[in-house]
Amino acid sequence: MTLTTQGRGMLMKADVAVIGTGVMGSNLARNLARQSGHRVAVYDRDVERAQKLAADFPEADFLVASDPADLAGKLAEPRVAILMVNAGTATDSAISDLAEAFAPEDIIVDGGNSHFQDTIARGQRLEGTGIEFAGVGISGGEVGALLGPSLMVGGSDAAWQRLRPLLEPIAAKAKEVPCVDHIGSDGAGHFVKMVHNGIEYADMQLISEAFTLLRDGLGMAPAEIAEVFAEWNTGELESYLIEITADVLAHTDAETGAPFIDIVADAAKAKGTGAWTAQTGLALGVPVPTIAEAVFSRSLSSAVDLRAEGLRLAGPRPGAAATTSSDERAARIAEIGNALLLGKVMAYVQGFHEIAAGAREHGWDIDLGALAGIWRAGCIIRARLLDRIVEAFNAETRPKNLLAADYVRDVAERCQESLRATVVRAIGHGIAVPGLASTLSYYDGLRTEAGSAALIQAQRDRFGSHTYARTDRPGIFHTLWSGDRSEVEI
Ligand SMILES: NC(=O)C1=CN([C@@H]2O[C@H](COP(=O)(O)OP(=O)(O)OC[C@H]3O[C@@H](n4cnc5c(N)ncnc54)[C@H](OP(=O)(O)O)[C@@H]3O)[C@@H](O)[C@H]2O)C=CC1
Ligand SMILES: O=C(CO)[C@H](O)[C@H](O)COP(=O)(O)O
Numbered sequence: 001m002t003l004t005t006q007g008r009g010m011l012m013k014a015d016v017a018v019i020g021t022g023v024m025g026s027n028l029a030r031n032l033a034r035q036s037g038h039r040v041a042v043y044d045r046d047v048e049r050a051q052k053l054a055a056d057f058p059e060a061d062f063l064v065a066s067d068p069a070d071l072a073g074k075l076a077e078p079r080v081a082i083l084m085v086n087a088g089t090a091t092d093s094a095i096s097d098l099a100e101a102f103a104p105e106d107i108i109v110d111g112g113n114s115h116f117q118d119t120i121a122r123g124q125r126l127e128g129t130g131i132e133f134a135g136v137g138i139s140g141g142e143v144g145a146l147l148g149p150s151l152m153v154g155g156s157d158a159a160w161q162r163l164r165p166l167l168e169p170i171a172a173k174a175k176e177v178p179c180v181d182h183i184g185s186d187g188a189g190h191f192v193k194m195v196h197n198g199i200e201y202a203d204m205q206l207i208s209e210a211f212t213l214l215r216d217g218l219g220m221a222p223a224e225i226a227e228v229f230a231e232w233n234t235g236e237l238e239s240y241l242i243e244i245t246a247d248v249l250a251h252t253d254a255e256t257g258a259p260f261i262d263i264v265a266d267a268a269k270a271k272g273t274g275a276w277t278a279q280t281g282l283a284l285g286v287p288v289p290t291i292a293e294a295v296f297s298r299s300l301s302s303a304v305d306l307r308a309e310g311l312r313l314a315g316p317r318p319g320a321a322a323t324t325s326s327d328e329r330a331a332r333i334a335e336i337g338n339a340l341l342l343g344k345v346m347a348y349v350q351g352f353h354e355i356a357a358g359a360r361e362h363g364w365d366i367d368l369g370a371l372a373g374i375w376r377a378g379c380i381i382r383a384r385l386l387d388r389i390v391e392a393f394n395a396e397t398r399p400k401n402l403l404a405a406d407y408v409r410d411v412a413e414r415c416q417e418s419l420r421a422t423v424v425r426a427i428g429h430g431i432a433v434p435g436l437a438s439t440l441s442y443y444d445g446l447r448t449e450a451g452s453a454a455l456i457q458a459q460r461d462r463f464g465s466h467t468y469a470r471t472d473r474p475g476i477f478h479t480l481w482s483g484d485r486s487e488v489e490i
Contacts, residue, residue, distance in 0.1 A: 013039070014038070014039040014076065015036075015040075015075075016032055016041070016082065017040070017065070017071055017081040018041075018042050018081075018082050018084060019082065020083060020112075021042050021044040021050045021053045022044070022049070022085075023141075023145075024142065025044070025145075026053050028082065028084055028146075028149070029042050030057055030060050031145060032166070033062065034060070035170045036165075036169045036170055039061065040060065040062055041065055042063070042064055042065070043067075050064050050065070068097040068098055068100070068101045069100075071098075071101065077103070078103075079106040080162070080163070081102075081106070082109040083110045086112065087115065091112055095110070095122055095126075099126060099129060102131050103130070106131050106132070107132040107159055108133050108134070110133070115190065115194070115272075116135070116154075118190075119190045120187040123186050133155065133159075134153060134156075134189070135186070135187055135190040136152065136163075136190075137154075137183075137194075138152075139152075139193065139196055139379035139380055139381075140378045140380065147172075148170065148377070148378050149171065149179075149379065150171065150172055150179040150180070150374050150377065151374070151378075152180075152192045152196070153180065154183055154185065154186060154188040154189025154190055155186065155189070157182070164180075168180055172377035174376035175376075177373065179375070179376065181373075181374050183371065184365060185364065188366065191280075192355055193273070194273050194276050194280065195280075195354050196351075196379060197277065197380075198294075198350075198354070199348060200241075201270075201277070201291055202293075202350070202351075202435060205294035205297055205434070206290070206347070209433045209434075209435050210336050210340045211225055211249070212432075213336050214336060216318035217332070217429055218329060218332055222249045226245075226247075226249035227246075228337075229245045230250075232337055232340075236384065237337060237340060239381070239384065240379075240381070240383070241383075267301050267302040268297075268301045268302065270299075277291050278291055280358065281350075284357045288351070290346060290435055293438040294435055296434065297432075316428070317430060334418075335418040335422055336418075336422055338418030339418045340436075342412060342416060343435060343436055343439045344383070345411045346439045346443060349401070349402045349408060350442070352368055352372075352402045353403075355368065355371070356368065356401065367393075368393045369392075369393030369394040373386075389405070392406065393405075403446065412443070419439065419443070420440060422436060423436050423437050461479060461481070462479075462481050467490055475489050475490075476489070476490040478490055
């Protein structure tokens with residue numbers, strides 16, 4: 001019997017599968033089919049969704065599976081399957097379905113936004129089955145998934161060696177270099193993706209505060225503010241989030257003709273990665289206040305009843321703009337831009353601090369320069385300033401932390417007065433700027449040689465015998481507060 005071309009195509013097995021053909025999975029599958037030169041199988045628990053994907057993009061030549069067992073049969077061995085499903089129980093159930101159908105040496109990749117501790121636990125559960133598990137952080141949204149995301153690979157070296165030829169062709173390129181790297185074992189990929197999202201939260205919060213200051217503080221219209229963001233995007237602030245902000249602010253609602261931003265409800269949702277970054281910072285004892293404030297601000301925005309009560313509280317309300325000369329207005333805009341730049345840089349300082357601490361805690365040898373390198377393209381936080389962060393971490397004398405980098409000091413020198421003036425002005429006008437204000441407090445806290453912690457230690461010793469260190473000699477001490485107030489060395 002002679003096979004037709006179509007008949008041969010039907011028999012050819014796929015080299016990789018994508019499970020979950022929603023926003024990310026459908027685009028990632030198309031990217032794989034186009035760039036990696038491999039045949040791609042697709043499966044979704046809503047089988048019609050996967051079938052529609054194959055019908056909409058016949059050029060991708062997808063093999064559609066009807067269930068996990070069918071998927072296993074459609075994949076060449078050893079199998080590789082990439083999960084693009086919702087984090088949590090959906091991921092657990094997809095993994096257990098696959099584990100039943102897969103065999104030793106197959107690899108299950110979780111490309112969703114899973115919590116890194118879940119990734120560690122899932123890898124442990126699969127140990128003994130011989131199935132490899134890799135948690136891969138993927139960033140870039142739907143366009144990135146289609147045209148080139150940034151990929152943060154966790155898992156064993158062996159898994160990385162097998163995944164590398166598949167992932168490099170589909171990754172974004174920064175100066176010709178694919179934005180994909182092996183970050184470390186087990187949960188390392190998802191850990192850094194979590195922090196990536198934490199920085200994303202902080203950046204979005206700071207940008208939104210800058211918008212509010214321009215609007216409520218200077219009385220500018222969204223279309224005018226769009227021009228400011230577009231202008232900022234030609235300079236040091238250049239980044240994907242600034243670019244899309246200009247785009248969003250210039251957009252008009254087709255139905256009402258109003259600025260689009262005015263018809264979007266003022267309540268921000270969150271899927272969890274920002275909160276995890278803040279919680280992990282708390283657990284590791286790493287200050288990430290700008291990220292935490294960004295999470296709290298989303299919570300406050302969604303606390304509808306509380307905000308309704310809050311409207312009755314005293315205090316200045318942002319009203320008509322203070323009349324300012326065009327020179328003064330230009331100076332204020334520049335000031336807000338500088339405040340935003342320092343805020344952005346400090347969000348990276350906090351994020352890299354958390355990554356370094358997480359790496360120590362979990363025994364991952366994370367190359368911070370390489371990580372900054374793969375964030376330069378494809379991902380949501382891609383920004384011009386990442387070139388400077390890469391330079392800093394790759395310098396011959398590597399800074400102990402990002403704060404010690406010349407670039408960070410230089411931005412601080414140039415922008416701290418603007419940040420201070422912007423926050424003071426916002427406070428005077430009653431405009432909430434939690435991201436900028438907490439960044440300033442973080443910044444000033446870092447600069448403080450002797451601050452308020454001594455009193456806290458003294459109070460702790462006074463009420464709970466928690467001991468303290470002295471400034472003048474080493475050792476741990478306690479004052480006998482309830483006795484003769486003499487001091488004992490512990
Ligand atoms: N959207 C984004 O910008 C980004 C998302 N991510 C992460 O990628 C993952 C996917 O996100 P996204 O594409 O937006 O989500 P979607 O909800 O658009 O798509 C997920 C798809 O997976 C299906 N699914 C769920 N459980 C299973 C299962 N057990 N077996 C097979 N299919 C299943 C869902 O079906 P059903 O509808 O029935 O639940 C849905 O079709 C998430 O972890 C997300 O956090 C990462 C980066 C960016
Ligand atoms: O991972 C992402 C981008 O990097 C996702 O878009 C993520 O869903 C964004 O988080 P949230 O929905 O909480 O705003």
